[in-house]
Amino acid sequence: MHPPGAPAAHKGRGRGCVVPGTLFLLFAYLAYLALGTGVFWALEGRAAEDSSRNFQRDKWELLQNFTCLDSHALDLLIRDIIQSYKDGAHLLSNTTSMGRWELMGSFFFSVSTVTTIGYGNLSPQTMAARLFCIFFALVGIPLNLVVLNRLGHLMQRGVHRCVQRLGGTWQGPAPARWLAGSCALLSGLLLFLLLPPLLFSHMEGWSYLEGFYFSFITLSTVGFGDYVIGMDPSRRYPLWYKNIVSLWILFGMAWLALIIKLILSLLETPGGTCSCHHHCSKAD
Amino acid sequence: MHPPGAPAAHKGRGRGCVVPGTLFLLFAYLAYLALGTGVFWALEGRAAEDSSRNFQRDKWELLQNFTCLDSHALDLLIRDIIQSYKDGAHLLSNTTSMGRWELMGSFFFSVSTVTTIGYGNLSPQTMAARLFCIFFALVGIPLNLVVLNRLGHLMQRGVHRCVQRLGGTWQGPAPARWLAGSCALLSGLLLFLLLPPLLFSHMEGWSYLEGFYFSFITLSTVGFGDYVIGMDPSRRYPLWYKNIVSLWILFGMAWLALIIKLILSLLETPGGTCSCHHHCSKAD
Ligand SMILES: [K+]
Numbered sequence: 001m002h003p004p005g006a007p008a009a010h011k012g013r014g015r016g017c018v019v020p021g022t023l024f025l026l027f028a029y030l031a032y033l034a035l036g037t038g039v040f041w042a043l044e045g046r047a048a049e050d051s052s053r054n055f056q057r058d059k060w061e062l063l064q065n066f067t068c069l070d071s072h073a074l075d076l077l078i079r080d081i082i083q084s085y086k087d088g089a090h091l092l093s094n095t096t097s098m099g100r101w102e103l104m105g106s107f108f109f110s111v112s113t114v115t116t117i118g119y120g121n122l123s124p125q126t127m128a129a130r131l132f133c134i135f136f137a138l139v140g141i142p143l144n145l146v147v148l149n150r151l152g153h154l155m156q157r158g159v160h161r162c163v164q165r166l167g168g169t170w171q172g173p174a175p176a177r178w179l180a181g182s183c184a185l186l187s188g189l190l191l192f193l194l195l196p197p198l199l200f201s202h203m204e205g206w207s208y209l210e211g212f213y214f215s216f217i218t219l220s221t222v223g224f225g226d227y228v229i230g231m232d233p234s235r236r237y238p239l240w241y242k243n244i245v246s247l248w249i250l251f252g253m254a255w256l257a258l259i260i261k262l263i264l265s266l267l268e269t270p271g272g273t274c275s276c277h278h279h280c281s282k283a284d
Numbered sequence: 285m286h287p288p289g290a291p292a293a294h295k296g297r298g299r300g301c302v303v304p305g306t307l308f309l310l311f312a313y314l315a316y317l318a319l320g321t322g323v324f325w326a327l328e329g330r331a332a333e334d335s336s337r338n339f340q341r342d343k344w345e346l347l348q349n350f351t352c353l354d355s356h357a358l359d360l361l362i363r364d365i366i367q368s369y370k371d372g373a374h375l376l377s378n379t380t381s382m383g384r385w386e387l388m389g390s391f392f393f394s395v396s397t398v399t400t401i402g403y404g405n406l407s408p409q410t411m412a413a414r415l416f417c418i419f420f421a422l423v424g425i426p427l428n429l430v431v432l433n434r435l436g437h438l439m440q441r442g443v444h445r446c447v448q449r450l451g452g453t454w455q456g457p458a459p460a461r462w463l464a465g466s467c468a469l470l471s472g473l474l475l476f477l478l479l480p481p482l483l484f485s486h487m488e489g490w491s492y493l494e495g496f497y498f499s500f501i502t503l504s505t506v507g508f509g510d511y512v513i514g515m516d517p518s519r520r521y522p523l524w525y526k527n528i529v530s531l532w533i534l535f536g537m538a539w540l541a542l543i544i545k546l547i548l549s550l551l552e553t554p555g556g557t558c559s560c561h562h563h564c565s566k567a568d
């Protein structure tokens with residue numbers, strides 16, 4: 001995530017105006033983070049406690065079943081397994097090609113690096129690959145931004161052309177712009193966030209909400225890696241599925257970037273930090 | 285990662301020019317991804333094979349030690365442990381507060397979400413928290429961008445002021461700009477990428493290169509999650525450390541975003557896709 005260069009928005013300001021504005025902004029930012037902290041803590045804390053208690057219970061049951069394991073040996077075993085799991089998810093005898101350093105997995109890793117999604121289901125273990133990864137990202141991330149900019153521009157131009165056609169036949173440009181804008185928003189929402197979960201729930205066996213969560217976390221480039229496509233070894237993934245998902249990531253990221261830019265302009269417009277009339281809307 | 289809105293760069297173009305440019309761009313993008321795929325495959329494939337063989341050997345040794353476990357039971361056990369690990373890294377009796385859904389962990393999760401780093405060492409397990417996470421990110425990501433924009437702007441203004449002062453006393457504005465620019469680049473490199481690994485290697489016990497890799501992967505918002513600060517239960521982390529790291533993430537992301545913007549402008553300037561003289565450098 002890199003700031004969509006909007007420093008032009010600050011041009012019209014007096015000098016003494018920036019420091020309180022920045023302080024206010026930082027305060028709002030911290031307050032927002034505090035809100036998130038509280039809600040996540042409340043929502044997840046209890047569930048995590050339950051899950052922890054369940055795991056401890058399972059562990060003791062397991063110890064009763066397998067009398068040769070004592071608690072210390074089991075803890076060591078668990079630590080080893082987790083370490084090996086972090087080193088690469090190829091522990092169980094059968095893993096899909098997406099979860100291994102093979103052609104498909106390496107390609108998927110490259111995509112996840114340059115898009116800055118960084119699922120982390122695979123991560124480089126050798127120092128050579130790590131150093132290469134840094135230089136690869138240093139050029140790859142801007143290159144990916146160029147591609148996303150271009151795709152976003154093409155999408156915007158498509159919408160713009162619709163506005164012009166509608167504006168000619170319809171009741172003038174302003175309502176046509178509103179109509180086209182909301183149509184673009186809705187069709188993007190449908191195409192990139194509401195329909196793909198159906199495909200994912202069919203191909204991955206996730207629930208619709210899980211697929212929706214995965215879609216948003218992917219396209220916003222957060223990429224926690226708790227859900228990653230193509231990782232279930234008990235399923236067969238056709239090639240068209242991986243290609244469709246790649247295209248979806250590319251176009252969906254461009255679309256969601258436009259949406260986030262829109263929210264960004266809404267956040268920066270109302271002059272909450274300082275009175276700023278020079279809002280730059282050169283993007284339109 | 286969202287495109288630093290640079291659609292103005294396309295303004296000066298003829299219409300017929302966009303399609304071949306876009307095709308060329310997509311081709312270059314795919315070629316770059318293919319390069320990454322090949323190198324990662326070559327570098328990691330062998331290491332992963334070795335690691336997989338080691339793990340299989342350890343597994344068989346373990347089976348010989350613990351005669352009550354058969355291969356199938358062990359596979360089931362491994363699967364259970366990995367599932368529980370994914371559900372939250374609170375398996376081992378002692379975990380740090382950063383790795384649990386407590387105050388510090390929830391705050392760290394909020395930061396990792398709005399910055400789109402998304403380490404994934406913690407991820408929400410309840411559907412309520414997941415849905416909240418989506419709305420939290422939808423406003424938090426633009427808000428974080430506003431903050432980063434502001435910080436980047438303040439940094440740029442600091443450099444600009446240095447240029448003006450130097451330009452007055454020195455040999456004119458052009459060499460002063462070069463000098464200040466390279467000073468800013470070098471001091472940022474030192475402050476955000478070269479010195480922090482020393483702190484991390486002291487506090488986390490990583491090697492210098494591991495700390496450097498963590499720094500870059502964090503500030504570029506890729507965030508694989510293979511290295512996360514404050515996760516080693518055998519270490520004590522003072523409070524100032526977590527605060528310093530938060531500040532480092534904020535300022536470092538703003539700085540690296542400026543660098544990536546610079547590379548982006550270098551990638552877009554030479555007219556590789558189309559002759560484009562209207563390059564927008566309004567940021568300066
Ligand atoms: K990320």
Ligand SMILES: [K+]
Pocket residue numbers: 117118119120222223224225401402403404506507508509
């Ligand atoms: K990530």
